[in-house]
Amino acid sequence: MLTIAEVEHVALLSRLDLSLEEKKLYGDQLSKILEYAKMLDELDTGDVPPTAHVLPLKNVYREDRVGEHLPLEKAMQNAPERDGNFFKVPRIV
Amino acid sequence: MAQYETVIGLEVHVELKTNTKIFCPSGTGFGGDPNTHVCPVCLGLPGVLPVLNKKVLEYAIKVGLALNCGIAEFSKFDRKNYYYPDLPKNYQISQYDLPIAEHGHLDISVGENEKRVGITRVHMEEDAGKLVHQGNISSTPFSLVDYNRTGVPLVEIVSEPDMRTPEEARAYLEKMKAIIQYTGVSDCKMEEGSLRCDANISIRPVGSDKLGVKTEIKNMNSFKALQRALHYEIERQTEVLEEGGRIVQETRSWDEAKGITMSMRSKEQAHDYRYFPDPDLVPMVIDRQWVDSIKESLPELPDQRKARYISDYGLPEYDAAVITSTKELADYFEDCLKGYSNAKAVGNWVMGDLSRLLNAGGMDITQCRIRPAQLAEMLRLMDQGTISGKIAKAVFEDMFQTGHDPEEIVKEKGLVQISDQGEIAAVVDEVLAANPKVVDDFRAGKDKALGFLVGQVMKVTRGKANPDMVNKMLKERIK
Amino acid sequence: MDLFYMTAHELHAKLAAGEISARELCRAFLDRIVSVEDRLKAFITVTEEMALKQADEVDKRIAAGEELPPLAGIPIALKDNMCVEGIRTTCASKILFNFVPPYSATVVEKIKSAGMVIIGKTNMDEFAMGSSTENSGFQPTSNPWDTERVPGGSSGGSAVSVAAGETVLALGSDTGGSIRQPASLCGVVGMKPTYGAVSRYGLVAFASSLDQIGPFARDVDDCAQLLNIITGHDPLDSTSAPGEKTDYTAFLNSDIKGLKVGVPREYMGEGIDPGVRAVIEKALQVLSSLGADIEEATLPHSRYAIPVYYLIATAEASSNLARYDGVKYGLRDEEAQDIVDMYMKSRSRGFGTEVKRRIMLGTYALSAGYYDAYYLKALKARTLIKQDFDRAFDRFDVLVCPTSPGTAFRKGEKTDDPLQMYLSDITTISVNLAGIPGISVPAGFSGGLPVGMQIMGRPFAEGNLIRVAHAFEGSAGHRGKFPSLI
Known part of the structure; x- marks a missing residue:
């Protein structure tokens, strides 16, 4: 069972601001899902390599050639707030 | 008062001098209006995917080889997850458990002492963007973000905690800069941020083999700053321990103006980067023949060049070390030799009058107005008896100020030697x-x-x- | 027959013969959308202006006497997680409610250069997380066969738009069944190609190692035609498979005599609705009557697929969705005083319940101390699941099973219990974990609702799936039935 403190830690890592109710709900549901996932412990995976990619691809590269840049207006067309050429954000510290 | 020993390890970030960014075809040029060297990929727009620039891999292998590392046969990229507004995806593509190069070393000398510093690993990663604040980061009501630098290729070089004094740390960083400049993969300009250095530092009672709690020092923008910051931190940590306190493991920022390090507190105390293999990039299986050909393409590195200057040119060891300490100076020296073959005489001038004038002007060799061919010409004029050694010194100063040809100066000022x-x-x-x-x-x-x-x-x-x-x-x- | 239930190859013949113009065709579908959309809510954005412009260009080409490419002038709908330059792309999330991409996905470039007419962007479960399209941040979509029921998901809007005659073709994305399951529940053809067969560039990522774009169509012929257009290597996607393009229409009209068909017993066991089972058993008889050799197969690690899928998919998603932070695009909380506060408030307001739940789960699975127990363990178990399929395909040419264990369920029926909802994906998610292709073809009806049959094949054996699906479709005898919307 996930404690509220654990749920809060995960929420902070996820940058999610949860209400107490949500914390309880997610805590419950995550605990259940993780409990269900415990069935993986039945598997002996000692010698099994992990599969991060299903296709056996390797060494995919591009050449070092400059392509097109976005025009400034397109680069910034979705900016929630801007200041001239810059994206603007609230104070960082 | 107990005697303490300092333990220092450095993390050096080097921007690679490629045409394009590490995972997209945006240009890497320094400067440029904010947010004009960007494309959907480096802006982290929804739906974009990274594709590795092959040149970055080649350069990283080059750095690994120059630092005597073993090159991985299998390497991959991982995501390092953390939130910061200069990081558009809120994860950095980096390398975690399978870096491109490992287990190297670099030799330094401080005074009479020579020392070998271990290189733990070299890995590739993408640079973050740039934040612009009005005044200070903690007092400004908002910050501005420029993503031009986002995705510029970096190699991070992590040392073993082998250094024991700030002077050794400085020598390590200077040597690192020289080696990487020699390879030609980076400009290594600390003032432009293409060479950056963080230091991990701890102290422990002399004789102890257990490491003390370390702090990480950031924001040191010159060799001098590195040395000063480490001296300050040794003093600070010693004081804390002497007063019965405990060192807190934390990141501290060097304040150049105040000459102190300050704790960088953040809302999120516990860092948990949740590294995992980047599913958008496929593994690299490094071809040995390619590595061999990169090895063959490596230019002569500082130590080899120094040895050659001693054996072939008969330069004193000290002179050879100084001249080879930057690629530019060594190249300058060799360019002079193209026009004048007496290496000892060239060495004397480079070590003597040239260094003196550069130091006095706070300049480096790249800013020198005397071209190598001009210095060679001046030395020939001496040999021919056109000018005396004494006159040569005056001519040299004139050349340094004006950049004019020595013959022209001699003629103009009537300095031709009287041999009648x-x-x-x-x-x-x-x-x-x-x-x-x-x-x-x-x-x-x-x-x-x-x-x-x-x-x-x-x-x-x-x-x-x-x-x-x-x-x-x-x-x-x-x- | 009504124009809007015709197939692309039928409409192509009409366009080529000059019986109808591309503009008239486009107009007809736009009108159809207007007349049914209030009951279905399949679209988030209808791109009328762009569609008519593209249709006019096709008409110009026809007028100039150019030979008409197979799908030129044919309307297509795109799931709203594919970027189209200048057209709002939301992923059905409030956090992207106003996002207009300055670039287009590779598949979008491909369908545009094929002369297809993009008619709109379809509804989905937010960020493709869900199996019912109830998790849309804007609106739930209804199943045209029974508007009280869900269309499946997450590509529910795309499935409905094809099933209800709002478009001829559509593209969806499939991470754990998000094309095949709604195709099954809405009675259309839907295919998830092999991982790497279709470029993911410009597809807003949910789980990068599982996501794949694929077609929705009225029949297998149309599916093959659309597959021809969207597949192929893309240098912008490092995980895109290299190699020559295949002509999938070459696999139409092939016979399946002697074809070895395996039926995984794990997919036919408990949990399968009896009505669905009856339809699939009948479908197997059809295959048998066509000369296929049908035997039981086994995929012993099937039961582990659900935890493996939910750990891997959520871990990748937790990282993929970190970029929605209110800095560069999308929703920003304007009240926040500092950046961390801004991140937390914007994300909490912008993401829906299911997305938040999955981000939390994925973050947990990757976090310090749990990585080995959950994420790494899941990657290893994924290997075992993939090996099950490798072994099965040593014996069989294709595997066949119900696409979904049940027919379309009622809205709200499963939303309270996420685990229950996840379990309904059991027959589709292994296909994503193994990276192989899977197609869902209409196999019949149960209780008046469509049932789909899933055919799975070896990596890059899409042609084989087309061949079997096409042979089956021609003999199944349930075609020509359409939802009675009016």
């Missing part, structure tokens, strides 16, 4: 006649007296008389 027998004889006779007592002294065995007479001849000719001829003529006449 008759002309010199006349002055010699004049000086002998005016100083009968000194002449007697010389005859009586006072060797010093000759020097005075030579000086008098030079004074009359304003330094232009050929000193060998003057000497010879004086001796002949006094006998």
Whole structure:
């Protein structure tokens, strides 16, 4: 069972601001899902390599050639707030 | 008071000098208006995917080889997850458990002592963007973000905690810079941020083999700053321990103006980067033949060059070390040799007058107005007897100020050496006649007296008389 | 027959013969959308202006006497997680409610250069997380066969738009069944190609190692035609498979005599609705009557697929969705005083319940101390699941099973219990974990609702799936039935 403190830690890592109710709900549901996932412990995976990619691809590269840049207006067309050429954000510290 | 030993390890970030970014075809050019060197990929727009720039891998292998590392046979990229507004995806593509190169070393010397510092690993990653604040990051009501630098390729080079003094740390960083500049993969300009350094530092009682709690120092923008910050931190940590306190493991920022390090507190205390293999990039299986060909393409590195200067040119070890300490200076030296083959003479001028003038002007060799061919020409003029050594010093200073050709300066200022027998004889006779007592002294065995007479001849000719001829003529006449 | 239930190859013939113009065709579908959309809510954005412009260009080409490419002038709908330059792309999330991409996905470039007419962007479960399209941040979509029921998901809007005659073709994305399951529940053809067969560039990522774009179509022929257009290597996607393009229409009209068909017993066991089972058993008889050799197969690690899928998919998603932070695009909380506060408030307001739940789960699975127990363990178990399929395909040419264990369920029926909802994906998610292709073809009806049959094949054996699906479709005898919307 996930404690509220654990749920809060995960929420902070996820940058999610949860209400107490949500914390309880997610805590419950995550605990259940993780409990269900415990069935993986039945598997002996000692010698099994992990599969991060299903296709056996390797060494995919591009050449070092400059392509097109976005025009400034397109680069910034979705900016929630801007200041001239810059994206603007609230104070960082 | 207990005696403490300092333990220092450095993390060096080097921007690679490729045409394009590590995972997209945006240009890497320094400067440029904010947010104009960006494309959907480096802006982290929804739906975009990274594709590795092959040149970055080649350069990273080059760095690994230059630092005597083993190159991985299998390597991959991982995501390092953390939120910061200069990181558009809120994860950085980096390398975690399978870096491109590992287990290298680099040799430094501080004073008489030589030391080998271990290199733990070299890995590739993408750079973050740039934050612009009005004033100070903690007092500004908002910050501005420029993503031009986002995705510029970096290698991070992590050392073993092998350094024991700030001077060793500085020597390590200077040597690192030289080696990487030699390979040509980076400009390594600390002032432009293409070479950056963070330090991990801890202290422990002498004799202890357990590491103390370390702090990480950031924001040191010069070799001098690195040295100062580490000295400050040793003092601070010693004081904390002496007062019975405990060192807190934290990141501290060097404040150059105040000369202190300050804790960088953040809302999120516990860092948990949740590294996992980036599913958008496929593994690299490094071809050995490729590595061999990169190895063959490596230029001569500082240590090899220094050894060659000692053995082939007979330079003193100290001079060889200084001249090879930056690629630019060593290249300058060798360019001079193309026009003038006496390496010792070139070395003397580079180590002597040239270094003195550069230091006085706070300049480095790249800012020197004297071209190597001009220095060589000046040395030839000396050999030909056109100018004396003394005149040469004046000509050299003039060249340093104006960048003019030595011949031009000599001609313009009438500095051509007087080698005409008759002309010199006349002055010699004049000086002998005016100083009968000194002449007697010389005859009586006072060797010093000759020097005075030579000086008098030079004074009359304003330094232009050929000193060998003057000497010879004086001796002949006094006998 | 109504124009809007015709197939692309039928409409192509009409366009080529000059019986109808591309503009008239486009107009007809736009009108159809207007007349049914209030009951279905399949679209988030209808791109009328762009569609008519593209249709006019096709008409110009026809007028100039150019030979008409197979799908030129044919309307297509795109799931709203594919970027189209200048057209709002939301992923059905409030956090991207106003996002207009300055670039287009590779598939979008491909369908545009094929002369297809993009008619709109379809509804989905937010960020493709869900199996019912109830998790849309804007609106739930209804199943045209029974508007009280869900269309499946997450590509529910795309499935409905094809099933209800709002478009001829559509593209969806499939991470754990998000094309095949709604195709099954809405009675259309839907295919998830092999991982790497279709470029993901410009597809807003949910789980990068599982996501794949694929077609929705009225029949297998149309599916093959659309597959021809969207597949192929893309240098902008490092995980895109290299190699020559295949002509999938070459696999139409092939017979399946002697074809070895395996039926995984794990997919036919408990949990399968009896009505669905009956339809699939009948479908197997059809295959058998066509000369296929049908035997039981086994995929012993099937039961582990659900935890493996939910750990891997959520871990990748937790990282993929970190970029929605209110800095560069999308929703920003304007009240926040500092950046961390801004991140937390914007994300909490912008993401829906299911998305937040999955981000939390994925973050947990990757976090310090749990990585080995959950994420790494899941990657290893994924290997075992993939090996099950490798072994099965040593014996069989294709595997066949129900696409979904049940027919379309009622809205709200499963939303309270996420685990229950996840379990309904059991027959589709293994296909994503193994990276192999899977197609869902209409196999019949149960209780008046469509049932789909899933055919799975070896990596890059899409042609084989087309061949079997096409042979089956021609003999199944349930075609020509359409939802009675009016």
